Structure formats: structure tokens, C-alpha cells
Amino acid sequence: MAEVLVVVEQAGGAVKKVTLEMLTLARELGTPAAVVLGAPGAAAAVVDKLAEYGAATVYAAEHEDLDGYLVAPKAAALADLVRQVSPAAVLLGSTQEGKEIAGRLAVKLDNGLLTDVTGLAADGTATQAIFAGSTIVTSRVTRGLPLVTVRPNSLTPTPAPAEAKVSAVEVAVDGSAKLARIVERVAEAKGARPELTEASVVVSGGRGVGSAENFKQVEELADLLGGAVGASRAAVDSGFYPHQFQVGQTGKTVSPQLYIALGISGAIQHRAGMQTSKVIVAVNKDPEAPIFELADFGVVGDLHKVVPQAAEEIRKRR
Amino acid sequence: MNIVVLVKQVPDSGAERNLRSDDNTVDRESATNVINEMDEYAIEEALRIQEAHGGEVTVLTMGPERAGESIRKALSMGPDKAVHVVDDALHGSDALATSKVLAAALGTVNPDLILCGAESTDGRVQVMPHMLAERMGIAALTGARKLTVDTNGAGGATLTIERQTEEGYEVVTASTPAVVSVWDTINEPRYPSFKGIMAAKKKPVTTLSLADLGIPAAEVGLAGAYSAVVEHAKRPPRQGGTKVVDEGDGGVKLVEFLASEKFV
Numbered sequence: 001m002a003e004v005l006v007v008v009e010q011a012g013g014a015v016k017k018v019t020l021e022m023l024t025l026a027r028e029l030g031t032p033a034a035v036v037l038g039a040p041g042a043a044a045a046v047v048d049k050l051a052e053y054g055a056a057t058v059y060a061a062e063h064e065d066l067d068g069y070l071v072a073p074k075a076a077a078l079a080d081l082v083r084q085v086s087p088a089a090v091l092l093g094s095t096q097e098g099k100e101i102a103g104r105l106a107v108k109l110d111n112g113l114l115t116d117v118t119g120l121a122a123d124g125t126a127t128q129a130i131f132a133g134s135t136i137v138t139s140r141v142t143r144g145l146p147l148v149t150v151r152p153n154s155l156t157p158t159p160a161p162a163e164a165k166v167s168a169v170e171v172a173v174d175g176s177a178k179l180a181r182i183v184e185r186v187a188e189a190k191g192a193r194p195e196l197t198e199a200s201v202v203v204s205g206g207r208g209v210g211s212a213e214n215f216k217q218v219e220e221l222a223d224l225l226g227g228a229v230g231a232s233r234a235a236v237d238s239g240f241y242p243h244q245f246q247v248g249q250t251g252k253t254v255s256p257q258l259y260i261a262l263g264i265s266g267a268i269q270h271r272a273g274m275q276t277s278k279v280i281v282a283v284n285k286d287p288e289a290p291i292f293e294l295a296d297f298g299v300v301g302d303l304h305k306v307v308p309q310a311a312e313e314i315r316k317r318r
Numbered sequence: 319m320n321i322v323v324l325v326k327q328v329p330d331s332g333a334e335r336n337l338r339s340d341d342n343t344v345d346r347e348s349a350t351n352v353i354n355e356m357d358e359y360a361i362e363e364a365l366r367i368q369e370a371h372g373g374e375v376t377v378l379t380m381g382p383e384r385a386g387e388s389i390r391k392a393l394s395m396g397p398d399k400a401v402h403v404v405d406d407a408l409h410g411s412d413a414l415a416t417s418k419v420l421a422a423a424l425g426t427v428n429p430d431l432i433l434c435g436a437e438s439t440d441g442r443v444q445v446m447p448h449m450l451a452e453r454m455g456i457a458a459l460t461g462a463r464k465l466t467v468d469t470n471g472a473g474g475a476t477l478t479i480e481r482q483t484e485e486g487y488e489v490v491t492a493s494t495p496a497v498v499s500v501w502d503t504i505n506e507p508r509y510p511s512f513k514g515i516m517a518a519k520k521k522p523v524t525t526l527s528l529a530d531l532g533i534p535a536a537e538v539g540l541a542g543a544y545s546a547v548v549e550h551a552k553r554p555p556r557q558g559g560t561k562v563v564d565e566g567d568g569g570v571k572l573v574e575f576l577a578s579e580k581f582v
């Protein structure tokens with residue numbers, strides 16, 4: 001069977017969930033082969049995890065330059081590998097970096113590209129949800145191989161242990177790929193919460209939360225459910241919560257098992273980022289709030305009363 | 319500094335949006351069309367750089383005749399002039415074709431700095447800046463929440479951005495020429511003044527066809543697309559479920575629901 005390349009995404013040294021999802025998907029299409037693009041040592045740290053999810057080969061493309069510049073060197077190394085191994089398909093995460101690498105790869109290989117794919121069949125037919133999730137599209141790459149970016153949380157990753165063979169890839173980065181230099185990476189305090197787009201539970205607060213201080217109630221419920229915290233744009237614009245947690249049209253797209261919207265009206269631009277969630281729960285004091293049209297369970301009431309009581313009840317049940 | 323801002327006209331994300339049933343392309347005919355919101359932040363950033371360092375700001379759009387409205391709207395914020403690539407053969411172009419056309423059009427202006435939005439609300443593809451950089455052999459600094467320009471006196475500059483990542487942020491630097499894409503956290507776009515709106519009517523807009531750019535029609539549009547929509551359908555709208563009014567036990571009821579779904 002032909003190889004399906006899965007470009008590995010890492011965060012803080014660990015393999016991101018979307019990579020495990022892609023390995024799971026790749027098994028339906030061919031033989032999964034993981035590609036690690038990073039500084040020397042990057043592959044060794046993750047081989048076991050990749051093998052656990054079925055990677056038959058781990059291509060280790062390692063070079064300092066892959067880490068020191070914005071995506072261009074990674075795209076160059078990946079293009080070289082694709083030319084060498086002629087895979088059946090190439091999968092990347094539909095994340096900022098995944099899309100950026102894919103865009104460059106498409107130009108380099110003169111190959112079609114589909115982004116934000118939620119499903120991919122063995123014949124290369126892809127499924128995408130567009131226009132705020134209101135329209136479902138099936139599409140295919142008509143020139144070249146299926147080159148797709150896969151939206152996180154589109155499927156459940158399942159282990160399928162394999163003997164991963166590590167194959168070192170020669171990396172030669174020329175000057176034209178080294179124009180955007182990363183001079184500093186600043187880590188910002190991040191609690192133990194899962195990453196927003198990968199979390200299976202997301203608890204979001206809107207303008208109705210009322211203040212930055214009150215967002216503690218949102219965080220508390222999220223922590224009790226092992227979830228991530230999100231926010232509406234109105235909450236972000238009001239300074240209640242940082243921008244990187246914004247869900248919606250101009251924020252993150254999430255697709256968790258459970259989405260809880262607290263004090264969020266449910267504007268179309270907010271729905272754009274959450275409407276494909278499995279189960280949706282809403283708390284809003286306005287019985288006419290549009291969020292109730294899509295909530296599987298809604299509580300009409302003051303979130304400042306309902307949320308602390310819910311937190312208390314969860315603790316009681318432990 | 320010679321700055322070009324890429325502006326795309328998109329169907330309003332707050333209104334109903336559809337694909338056409340005949341050729342599966344975005345229905346721009348029946349939609350309310352607006353400037354891609356993120357591009358207004360790119361225009362604002364360009365104007366601030368011009369105010370600090372001088373030079374010229376040009377708006378570049380590829381789109382049908384109607385996209386001219388968005389060009390006037392963009393010009394009313396303050397840019398000096400515009401270039402509009404318009405050609406019937408462009409209908410149905412994918413990101414690859416669009417980047418080919420925009421790269422060729424940029425070649426006619428020869429900018430030091432290209433500014434654009436981080437993504438558009440219709441495609442949300444987020445690939446345009448890197449595709450352009452790849453084609454033009456220049457740097458791409460993407461997803462900027464902050465941009466600093468240090469001019470070098472010889473017309474060029476060193477650009478430094480901050481971009482948000484999942485772990486924190488990255489500081490990335492490049493020399494001009496470069497393309498920089500911006501998020502809506504970078505600034506607060508100005509509203510066009512009455513004077514600006516009047517002045518925009520008289521600002522020069524150059525229209526370019528594919529022939530002007532030397533691009534064969536077969537390489538763009540539906541015919542030249544590298545991917546195709548096979549079919550599309552409206553997702554059945556979600557059905558609202560149970561709704562309870564809090565009578566002092568709303569939190570408990572909520573948890574009972576979560577428990578019934580095995581979340582607690």
C-alpha cells in the first residue's frame with residue numbers, strides 16, 4: 001500500500017492530538033508515515049507515540065533551520081520528501097502552521113489544496129463544512145495528490161501499534177527559505193487546561209459573564225469538566241478574557257464533544273466557531289437568545305446563580 | 319515606502335451565504351458583499367506606517383466588477399490609489415490561481431511592503447500570504463498582532479512582528495520586500511470621514527485584465543482550478559432541545575443533563 005504522509009505537530013515536546021487523529025485517518029487511506037520537521041532530536045522524542053498510533057515509518061527531517069525560521073524551510077524539506085517518496089496523500093493539521101506549510105507546498109509542487117477538511121475517503125473525496133458550518137461540501141483535488149489540512153477533533157484517534165522505522169531525511173535549506181527569522185519565543189503562563197481546538201469539552205463565556213473577575217466562574221466549571229475555556233468576541237473586546245481564546249468567525253473553530261455557552265447570545269459569527277460541537281448547552285437569562293435554537297439543553301436564568309450551583313453539584317457527585 | 323494592501327470583497331458573514339447550484343462557486347450575486355473585515359485592519363496599519371514613514375498606499379483587489387464598491391470603501395479610509403484585476407475568466411479561481419494573479423499584479427506595483435488580512439471570512443483558507451511569498455521569493459510574516467517598521471534610509475526597512483501562538487507568542491523579523499498578514503488585534507481601523515468618502519471618488523483606480531498580466535485564461539478560473547467541489551448541501555439546522563427555566567435548581571438540572579450524557 002502506498003504511504004500517506006502525516007506531518008507531525010508538536011506542542012511543548014508532546015505530539016498534538018490532531019496528529020494522532022490524522023494517523024488514524026491515514027490508516028484508512030494507505031500506510032501511515034509520520035513526518036517530523038524540526039530541530040535535531042525532535043523525532044526521537046515522539047517516535048513511540050507515533051508508533052502507538054500506527055506510523056510504520058517516521059521520517060526525521062531535522063535541522064536547526066527548521067526551527068529558526070517561519071515555515072518556509074519546513075515546506076522546502078517536505079516538498080523534497082514528497083518528491084522522493086511519491087506518497088498517496090499528504091495530511092497536515094488545519095492549524096495556522098499546518099495551513100501555512102500546505103500553502104507553500106501547493107505552490108512548490110503545483111498541486112491542489114483543500115483546507116479545513118473533516119473527512120477524507122480512500123478515493124480522495126474530502127468533506128468540508130463551510131459558511132459557519134451551514135453548508136457541507138464534498139470536494140477533491142483535481143491536480144496532483146490529495147493535499148489536505150485536517151480540522152482538529154474531526155475524528156476520534158485510536159491506537160494501532162506499529163513498529164515505527166525511523167528514516168533520517170537529508171535537509172538542505174537554501175537562503176530563499178530563510179527570510180523570516182524567529183528571534184524570540186515567549187512562553188505565556190498556561191495552566192493545565194487542554195488546548196482550545198483540541199479539547200473535548202469547551203466552556204465559553206460571553207458578555208453576560210460581566211467582568212474579567214467573573215470569568216473565574218467559567219474557568220471553575222471548565223476545570224471541573226477537564227475542559228478548555230473559550231470566549232465570545234464581545235467578552236474579548238470588553239477585556240474579560242484574552243483574544244487567543246476567542247471562538248468564532250474571527251477566532252478559533254472548535255468541535256468538542258461538549259460546548260457550554262454562558263451568557264452568549266449566539267450570533268452567527270459565534271456559531272461559526274462552535275456549531276459542529278456534539279452536544280451544546282447554554283445558560284442565558286434571555287429566553288429568546290438565538291443560542292437556544294441550537295442548544296441540546298438550555299437553562300433560562302442568571303449564570304451567576306446557575307454556574308456556581310452547577311459547580312457545587314458536580315463536586316457533590318464526586 | 320511603497321505599500322500595497324490586499325483587499326478582498328466577501329459575502330457578509332452576518333447574512334445568508336450560499337454556493338451556486340450550477341457551478342458550486344460562491345454565490346456573490348445574491349449576497350450582501352462587504353470588505354473582508356480583517357482587511358480593514360491591514361488598511362489601517364498601512365496608513366499608520368505611511369503617516370510615520372511616508373510613501374504611497376495602493377489597494378489591490380481581484381474580483382468581479384462589483385468589487386469596485388469595496389475598493390471605493392477602502393480608498394475612503396485614506397489610501398492613494400487602487401488596482402483592480404477584473405476578468406470574466408477569473409470566476410471560480412482557487413487559492414493557487416488567485417495567488418498567481420495577485421503575484422503578477424503586485425509585480426506591476428513593485429511594493430516594499432504587502433499587507434493583508436490573516437484570513438478571509440468566506441474561504442478562511444489563510445494561505446494567501448505564504449503562497450504569494452513563495453511565488454515572489456520574498457518573506458512572509460503572518461498573523462501579526464503587532465508590527466514594527468525600522469526604515470533603513472535607502473527605501474527599505476526591517477520589519478518585526480509579534481504573532482500569537484498556542485504557547486505564547488513569537489517575535490519574527492524580515493527585511494523588505496515582504497508580505498505581512500494581520501489579525502484584528504493589531505489596531506482599531508478608522509471610520510472613513512465625509513471628506514475621505516468624497517475624495518475616494520476621484521482617486522485613480524487602474525483596472526487590469528488577465529491579458530494585461532500575461533496570464534492565460536486557461537490557468538485560472540474554474541477551468542484552471544486544482545480542486546473541485548463535487549457536491550454541496552445545506553446542513554440540516556440543529557434542533558433546539560430541552561429548555562428549562564431556572565427556579566432555583568437550574569444548576570442542578572444542568573448537571574443532571576451532563577450526567578445523563580456521561581460528562582460527569
Ligand SMILES: Cc1cc2nc3c(=O)[nH]c(=O)nc-3n(C[C@H](O)[C@H](O)[C@H](O)COP(=O)(O)OP(=O)(O)OC[C@H]3O[C@@H](n4cnc5c(N)ncnc54)[C@H](O)[C@@H]3O)c2cc1C
Binds near residue numbers: 249266
Ligand atoms: C466580521 C465579524 C466577525 C465576528 N467574529 C466573531 C467571533 O469570532 N466570535 C464571536 O463570538 N463573535 C464574533 N463577532 C461578533 C458577533 O456578531 C457578536 O457581536 C458576539 O458574538 C456577541 O457576543 P456575546 O454573545 O458574548 O454578547 P451579546 O450578544 O451582548 O450577548 C450577551 C448575552 O448574555 C446574556 N446575559 C447577560 N447577562 C447574563 C446573566 N447574568 N446570566 C445569563 N445570561 C446573561 C444576554 O441575554 C445575551 O444573550 C463577529 C462580528 C463580525 C461583524
Ligand SMILES: Nc1ncnc2c1ncn2[C@@H]1O[C@H](COP(=O)(O)O)[C@@H](O)[C@H]1O
Binds near residue numbers: 435
Ligand atoms: N481576490 C483577492 N483579492 C485581493 N486580496 C485577496 C484576494 N483573496 C485573498 N486576498 C487577501 O488574502 C487574505 C487571506 O485570504 P484567504 O487566504 O482567502 O483567507 C485576505 O484577507 C486578503 O487580504
